[in-house]
Amino acid sequence: MAFDATQRDQTRTECLVCPATRCLGRCGxxxxxxxxxxxxxxxxxLMPGNGALFRVGDxxxxxxxxxxxxxxxxxxxxxxxxxxxxxxxxxxxIGLDAISDARCRSTVVALVPSQVCAxxxxxxxxxxxxxxxxxxxxxxxxxxxxxxxxxxxGNFTAEQRLAAFLLHMRRRFDGDLHLPxxxxxxxxxxxxxxxxxxxxxxxxxxxxxxxxxxxxxxxxDESAMRQVAxxxxxxxxxxxxxxxx
Amino acid sequence: MAFDATQRDQTRTECLVCPATRCLGRCGxxxxxxxxxxxxxxxxxLMPGNGALFRVGDxxxxxxxxxxxxxxxxxxxxxxxxxxxxxxxxxxxIGLDAISDARCRSTVVALVPSQVCAxxxxxxxxxxxxxxxxxxxxxxxxxxxxxxxxxxxGNFTAEQRLAAFLLHMRRRFDGDLHLPxxxxxxxxxxxxxxxxxxxxxxxxxxxxxxxxxxxxxxxxDESAMRQVAxxxxxxxxxxxxxxxx
DNA sequence: CGGTTCCTTGAGAGAACTCAACGTCGGTGG
DNA sequence: CCACCGACGTTGAGTTCTCTCAAGGAACCG
Numbered sequence: 018m019a020f021d022a023t024q025r026d027q028t029r030t031e032c033l034v035c036p037a038t039r040c041l042g043r044c045g046x047x048x049x050x051x052x053x054x055x056x057x058x059x060x061x062x063l064m065p066g067n068g069a070l071f072r073v074g075d076x077x078x079x080x081x082x083x084x085x086x087x088x089x090x091x092x093x094x095x096x097x098x099x100x101x102x103x104x105x106x107x108x109x110x111i112g113l114d115a116i117s118d119a120r121c122r123s124t125v126v127a128l129v130p131s132q133v134c135a136x137x138x139x140x141x142x143x144x145x146x147x148x149x150x151x152x153x154x155x156x157x158x159x160x161x162x163x164x165x166x167x168x169x170x171g172n173f174t175a176e177q178r179l180a181a182f183l184l185h186m187r188r189r190f191d192g193d194l195h196l197p198x199x200x201x202x203x204x205x206x207x208x209x210x211x212x213x214x215x216x217x218x219x220x221x222x223x224x225x226x227x228x229x230x231x232x233x234x235x236x237x238d239e240s241a242m243r244q245v246a247x248x249x250x251x252x253x254x255x256x257x258x259x260x261x262x
Numbered sequence: 263m264a265f266d267a268t269q270r271d272q273t274r275t276e277c278l279v280c281p282a283t284r285c286l287g288r289c290g291x292x293x294x295x296x297x298x299x300x301x302x303x304x305x306x307x308l309m310p311g312n313g314a315l316f317r318v319g320d321x322x323x324x325x326x327x328x329x330x331x332x333x334x335x336x337x338x339x340x341x342x343x344x345x346x347x348x349x350x351x352x353x354x355x356i357g358l359d360a361i362s363d364a365r366c367r368s369t370v371v372a373l374v375p376s377q378v379c380a381x382x383x384x385x386x387x388x389x390x391x392x393x394x395x396x397x398x399x400x401x402x403x404x405x406x407x408x409x410x411x412x413x414x415x416g417n418f419t420a421e422q423r424l425a426a427f428l429l430h431m432r433r434r435f436d437g438d439l440h441l442p443x444x445x446x447x448x449x450x451x452x453x454x455x456x457x458x459x460x461x462x463x464x465x466x467x468x469x470x471x472x473x474x475x476x477x478x479x480x481x482x483d484e485s486a487m488r489q490v491a492x493x494x495x496x497x498x499x500x501x502x503x504x505x506x507x
Numbered sequence: 508c509g510g511t512t513c514c515t516t517g518a519g520a521g522a523a524c525t526c527a528a529c530g531t532c533g534g535t536g537g
Numbered sequence: 538c539c540a541c542c543g544a545c546g547t548t549g550a551g552t553t554c555t556c557t558c559a560a561g562g563a564a565c566c567g
Contacts, residue, residue, distance in 0.1 A: 092416075092495065094492075094493030094495075095492060095493055096493065098417070098493070100416040100417060102412045102415075102416075103412070113404070113405055113408060114405055114408040114409040114412055115405070115409070116401055116402060116405035117402045117403075117405035117406040117409060122409055122412070122413075122495065123412075142394070142397070142398060142401075145390075145394075145397050145401075146391070146394050146397065149387065149390075149391050152387070152390050152391065152397055153387060155401065156358075156361055156390075156400065156401070156404065157361060157362045158362075159358070159401065159404040159405065159408060160358055160359055160360070160361040160362035160404065161362040162408055163358060163359040163404060163407055163408045163411060164359040164360075164362060164367055166408060166411040166412050166415055167347045167348070167359055167367070167368075167411050168367075169415060170411055170414060170415030170453075171337075171339075171345040171347075171453070172343065172345060172450070172453040174522080174523095175522080175523070199544085199545065199546090200545075200546065201544090201545075201546095205417070208415075208416070208417040209523075209524095210523070210524055210525075211545085211546080212523090212524080212525085212546095212547080212548085213522090213523060213524075214546095215546060215547060215548085216523095216547085216548085219547085219548095232545085232546070247339075247340060248339030248340050248341065248343070250337065250339075250367065419554080419555095420554080420555070444512085444513065444514090445513075445514065446512095446513075446514095454555080454556090455555070455556050455557075456513085456514080457514095457515080457516085457555090457556075457557085458554090458555060458556075459514095460514060460515060460516085461515090461516085461555095464515085464516095477513085477514070
């Protein structure tokens with residue numbers, strides 16, 4: 018909680034609270050950041066199965082920046098079907114799709130123990146005026162999330178969508194592929210029955226494209242996976258980026 | 263092209279170029295608007311079948327505000343399948359999903375004779391700093407487009423998606439339902455074969471939910487359509503908004 | 508008038524779903 | 538300690554929604 022005064026490289030200004038991850042707090046100069054955290058940001062912890070960050074229909078009070086963990090946004094329609102609208106990892110902003118009418122369009126819960134920083138919407142708008150980098154960051158995040166949604170909303174096969182999802186998740190974890198969410202969640206996200214997720218995963222394993230350790234997949238034949246996932250456009254073409262800096 | 267000096271009501275600041283539509287130009291005070299249009303905005307006309315606004319992979323130079331007409335954004339994957347990522351109507355911003363990496367993720371063409379105002383990305387960012395309303399507008403548009411994409415990306419039936427789409431389009435046209443795009447485009451947008459679009463449309467007609475005049479649908483039983491489309495969440499629940507102001 | 512695009516309708520095929528059953532795992536409590 | 542329970546993953550069999558393929562009609566255009 019106390020500010021870590023350790024100086025990091027100046028090329029990437031980092032958040033004073035969580036230096037390891039990009040998030041809202043990385044924007045702006047140090048003094049402004051400091052006052053921002055002291056006055057505006059409320060940190061919040063969430064445990065899986067222990068209440069939601071917010072629920073469908075709530076008034077959107079805050080935008081959240083994920084500090085740690087993994088969260089999912091979902092809705093339940095009249096027929097009882099769950100629709101997963103997205104997963105959020107450290108650095109992501111939660112609530113961007115609700116800004117336009119200040120009404121939460123999904124319920125957000127933690128899949129693993131998670132922490133988020135809450136910024137009141139009004140303060141966010143104010144900060145965006147004072148700090149251009151903040152505005153750029155919010156726009157970039159919205160743009161990125163929009164691009165993802167449009168990519169996965171395409172008319173692709175189960176193999177294409179799942180391969181794209183696995184590659185995408187692996188990149189989000191810097192080369193390590195963890196799946197904090199259940200196959201049921203993955204299915205509801207990719208518009209697949211859980212059985213189809215399982216079968217497709219097994220099919221990948223049979224083809225020696227992935228290996229499954231304790232239900233946790235590991236990509237073996239990256240080029241094959243990339244080739245299948247390419248049409249989706251969720252992961253870029255370039256196959257040479259597996260290194261962590 | 264000359265500025266129309268007619269004074270309109272002050273409650274809704276309107277664009278100096280196209281007073282009838284909301285767009286980027288409505289933001290900010292009159293003097294700033296004027297200088298903005300004189301220095302930054304390039305207007306561009308597009309005819310259907312006559313070249314694209316931009317193509318997949320292009321560097322994103324400008325963000326476009328639709329002044330008139332209707333445009334579609336699409337990609338063609340390795341298998342030759344077209345994926346329609348969205349339709350743009352007057353007031354919409356084109357290119358928001360490309361901001362994050364300044365690379366166009368789709369090809370955009372006009373479906374009917376259309377006009378757009380181009381704003382260089384760098385100038386847009388600058389304007390967002392000077393004019394808070396501009397920043398708010400861009401964020402709102404990005405948020406809205408994201409919400410739409412997430413809503414339609416859900417796992418719904420052909421009837422649900424098409425009903426939601428028709429209601430959505432009708433609202434965009436202030437109560438009149440025009441469909442500037444072909445059934446093939448609608449299908450590629452909603453992940454349906456064109457035959458399925460046609461059959462579902464006919465099914466709606468058989469149920470007396472819509473009537474078809476020269477291939478152009480008119481919604482007859484709005485409540486039935488709304489009930490089917492409700493789970494999608496693309497159109498709000500309230501059934502009392504059919505009036506044009 | 509041929510050529511093209513779009514819409515329509517039918518028949519068959521297929522990808523994914525539903526339903527059902529079973530094994531595993533981790534918690535909970537008797 | 539073990540029985541019970543629920544959540545999760547797995548596998549099989551049958552079903553269905555949507556797609557594909559095919560063909561024809563209508564409208565438009567050079």
